[in-house]
Amino acid sequence: xxxxxxxxxxxxxxxxxxxxxxxxxxxxxxxxxxxxxxxxxxxxxxxxxxxxxxxxxxxxxxxxxxxxxxxxxxxxxxxxxxxxxxxxxxxxxxxxxxxxxxxxxxxxxxxxxxxxxxxxxxxxxxxxxxxxxxxxxxxxxxxxxxxxxxxxxxxxxxxxxxxxxxxxxxxxxxxxxxxxxxxxxxxxxxxxxxxxxxxxxxxxxxxxxxxxxxxxxxxxxxxxxxxxxxxxxxxxxxxxxxxxxxxxxxxxxxxxxxxxxxxxxxxxxxxxxxxxxxxxxxxxxxxxxxxxxxxxxxxxxxxxxxxxxxxxxxxxxxxxxxxxxxxxxxxxxxxxxxxxxxxxxxxxx
Numbered sequence: 001x002x003x004x005x006x007x008x009x010x011x012x013x014x015x016x017x018x019x020x021x022x023x024x025x026x027x028x029x030x031x032x033x034x035x036x037x038x039x040x041x042x043x044x045x046x047x048x049x050x051x052x053x054x055x056x057x058x059x060x061x062x063x064x065x066x067x068x069x070x071x072x073x074x075x076x077x078x079x080x081x082x083x084x085x086x087x088x089x090x091x092x093x094x095x096x097x098x099x100x101x102x103x104x105x106x107x108x109x110x111x112x113x114x115x116x117x118x119x120x121x122x123x124x125x126x127x128x129x130x131x132x133x134x135x136x137x138x139x140x141x142x143x144x145x146x147x148x149x150x151x152x153x154x155x156x157x158x159x160x161x162x163x164x165x166x167x168x169x170x171x172x173x174x175x176x177x178x179x180x181x182x183x184x185x186x187x188x189x190x191x192x193x194x195x196x197x198x199x200x201x202x203x204x205x206x207x208x209x210x211x212x213x214x215x216x217x218x219x220x221x222x223x224x225x226x227x228x229x230x231x232x233x234x235x236x237x238x239x240x241x242x243x244x245x246x247x248x249x250x251x252x253x254x255x256x257x258x259x260x261x262x263x264x265x266x267x268x269x270x271x272x273x274x275x276x277x278x279x280x281x282x283x284x285x286x287x288x289x290x291x292x293x294x295x296x297x298x299x300x301x302x303x304x305x306x307x308x309x310x311x312x313x314x315x316x317x318x319x320x321x322x323x324x325x326x327x328x329x330x331x332x333x334x335x336x337x338x339x340x341x342x343x344x345x346x347x348x349x
Contacts, residue, residue, distance in 0.1 A: 002027060002028055002069045002339070002343070003068050004031050004070045005034055005063060005070070005071040006032070007060065007063075007072065008073050010044070010057065013331045013332050015299050016331070018031065018050060019050075019112070022048075022050045022052045026340050029053070029330070031053065031054045031055065033054060033056075033058070033059045034057065034060055035059070035232055037059055039057045040106075041056050041057060041228070045165060060079070060083050063091035067177075068087070070094075070348070072094075072095045072336075072339075073096045074331065075098075077119040079098075080100040081100040088125060088127050089126070093126055093134040093339075093348055094128070097331055102227075104129075106123070107123065107125055109129045110130075110338050110341075111131060111228055112138055112340075113143070114143045115337075118321070119342055128338050131148075131224050131228060132224055132330075133160075133164060133326040134217070135221060135224040135225055136324070136330050137251065137322055137323075137326075137329055138221070138224050138225060140275065141270065141276070141305055141320060143229065144269045144272070145257065145269065145270075145305070145318070147325060148259075150257055151229075151240070152256045152316075153226070153235045154234065155236075155254040156210060156253050158221065158238070158241060158250070159241050159251070159341060160242050160247040161249055162243070163246060164249065166193075169194065172192050172193045173198050173246065174245060177244070181209065185196060191204060198242060201244060204240075205240075206218075206241070211246055214238075218240050223226055224324040245279045247290060247327070248293050248324065249323065249326040250322065254317070254319045255320075256314075257318065259316065261315065262309055262310060262315070263310050266310070270305050270308070275302055276303050276304075277299070277304045278304070278305050278306070279306030284305050287307045288309060288323040299325075300325040301333060303322065304323045305322050306321050307319065308320050309321060313338060
């Protein structure tokens with residue numbers, strides 16, 4: 001039975017984490033939710049209708065690492081960089097959802113369906129990094145393609161939902177949508193959670209741009225898959241776009257492979273991969289969509305792949321459409337599967 005702290009428990013990811021723990025994904029003795037001073041003392045067990053043994057919300061300053069087995073951080077890179085190592089040094093396994101530790105060579109960057117062997121033994125840092133939400137669904141599709149025919153080149157365009165901006169992002173999209181529905185000429189002002197107004201709009205910039213024009217999100221999409229797949233030389237290009245969708249990230253993925261493939265071979269390899277749901281061309285529609293993926297708990301726990309095709313002029317070039325719930329698959333479910341894997345390997349709990 002595990003004693004788990006959820007740092008950022010009142011946010012969008014933290015709430016989903018509590019809900020999944022309530023479903024029994026790992027055995028829990030107690031849960032300590034951690035939030036800001038404004039949230040101190042809140043009873044999330046009552047607010048969310050949980051059956052878990054959940055304490056009242058405490059602040060990070062009040063969090064005592066003694067008696068904790070795991071701390072799941074979902075409060076941003078700044079807080080993780082400041083506090084995660086303190087808990088890790090006290091013997092707590094930290095699973096961090098931020099970008100603070102992902103590219104550190106002494107911190108494993110783990111997707112349990114792709115590189116579970118990294119957790120055969122407990123990491124010396126006591127920290128395991130959770131990849132970027134868009135990276136997770138991407139590598140879960142790239143991995144079987146690499147096993148099938150070898151990856152040579154990847155081009156991905158992401159279409160990322162407002163829930164990637166947390167509770168505030170969802171509220172902002174709702175308010176802006178209501179404003180425009182009342183006045184279609186309303187433009188809105190730059191700023192807010194997404195840099196530009198998102199309602200009825202597309203924002204092709206997620207995070208700050210560097211000197212090359214790549215955004216922070218695009219840099220993560222280029223670097224993280226290389227580390228997870230163990231392919232440091234993989235050619236990968238990315239464009240990240242925020243779209244006015246509440247939940248689920250979508251990706252248009254184009255790959256060039258080392259060996260020729262057929263659509264049937266691609267479908268077979270993907271369908272045989274744990275945690276993927278394939279939409280064959282014989283099915284109508286032959287593609288997933290955010291609204292349908294978000295409809296049930298079963299679908300929210302899967303990566304969905306459709307529009308699977310091979311270029312007519314090049315049988316080593318393939319394209320796919322990938323959709324997954326960024327809060328579950330892209331964050332909390334992956335984090336809890338890391339905890340589940342560590343427990344199954346016998347070095348946690």
